[in-house]
Amino acid sequence: MGDPKWLPHPVRFIGRTAQMLEGPARRMSSNQRLAGIVVAVAVIGGTCLTTWGLLTAAGGASSLIGDIVRIWILYTAFAAKDLSSHSHAVSVALAAKNLPQARYAVSRMVGRDTKSLDEKGIVRAAVESVAENTVDGIVAPLFFAFLFGPVGAMGYKAVNTLDSTFGYRNDRYLHFGWASARIDDAANYIPARFCLVFISIAALLSGARPIRALRIGLRDGRKHSSPNSGYPEAAFAGALGVQLGGPLLRDGRLDMFPLLGDPGDPLDRGHIRKANTLMFLVTVLFALLMSGAGIWYKSILI
Structure with missing residues (x-):
């Protein structure tokens, strides 16, 4: 199932907070790169502290409430069902x-201009989005949840949300969004490359290539x-036996991307x-690996 509409979603709150801080940060400093760094640190740090505080308070109330809150936080960090639905x-x-x-429908998945896309262009946009978000929405949150628990998963979602909000190479965000984009690049570096193995195994299990x-x-x-987006997109292209990438329109500008x-x-x-x-399949495989690694790690500590 997807995210219930009546439940507050942390990612929406993170996005609104980032947007709310943009104006004051820009006014406080004429150095837009510095202003963007301040917002990025504030949003990521605030997200981690809020998550830790919520878990601490819930666990202090009762172990059951603590477990429920922990599960809810982790659940909201993963986007497999929403991605599939879109x-x-x-x-x-x-x-x-x-x-x-x-x-x-595809405009809800991608940032490119979609009004002139033909069927092939629509399919390409959807497949590229699924491929890229396999890392952003699934593998990377699982990776950081394994390393740092729910705090790590939500910290990563803050990083990814900042990039989605500010990480654009246009006049408005080229400097202000610099920190958000670079932090996201660093956070996804290992998961994007790790994902190649799991996409290949998933291709084997699904009868692909x-x-x-x-x-x-x-x-x-x-x-x-992008230092990271190309890896899952290229792997999906290989697995499906298609070619992705190429020209696309964004904000009225034609951008040329390499063919994958x-x-x-x-x-x-x-x-x-x-x-x-x-x-x-990548979700299941990576979740099993992380669960197995967690069980093994706990066993050697006993």
């Missing part, structure tokens, strides 16, 4: 030959302007379903 909506609209609805996933992920992942993968099958809505299958 991409499924794209697929349903395409099946109905409703391109305007498909463009709207595991060897190509690993080979193309290693070959093309470094081509992307070899020319192969033409993109169609079936690739959205296959991408979701890979994403869910």
Whole structure:
């Protein structure tokens, strides 16, 4: 199931807090890079402290309440179901030959301009989003939850939310969003590369192309302007036997991205379903690894 609408979602609160701090920070310093650093530190530090305080208070009330709050925090840190729901909506609209609805649905997943996308462009946007968010929304939060518990998971979500809010290379955020983008790059560096192995195993289990996933992920992942996004996208391209990347419109500007993968099958809505299958298998595999590692670590401490 997805996130219940009636429950407060920490990520929305983090995003609103970041936006609320932007104006005062800009006014306090003419150095926009410094102002962005202050906001990033405040939001990440505040998120970690708030999470720790909430866990401490809940655990102090009772162990049951503490466990419930811990589970809720961890649950909100992972985006597998929401990601699947958004991409499924794209697929349903395409099946109905409703391109305007498909463009709207995919616009909820990506930051690029979607009004002029054809079916292939819509599918490409959806698959690329599923691939990138397999790291951002699943693997990386699990990784930091394993290392630092719920505080680590929410600290990572603060980092990722800051990047989504401020990490744009435009006139407004080029300097102010510098810290948010760089911290996000650092946080995702290991998970993005670690993910290649799990995407390849998921490809094997789903009947896709595991060897190509690993080979193309290693070959093309470094081509992307982002130090991390290219790895899962290239691995998905290899696993699905398609080519991703290329030109896209963002804020009315044509950006050229490198092609990821070899020319192969033409993109169609079936690739959205296959991408979701890979994403869910990666989730299960990585969760099992982290759980097993946690059990092993506790056993050697006893």
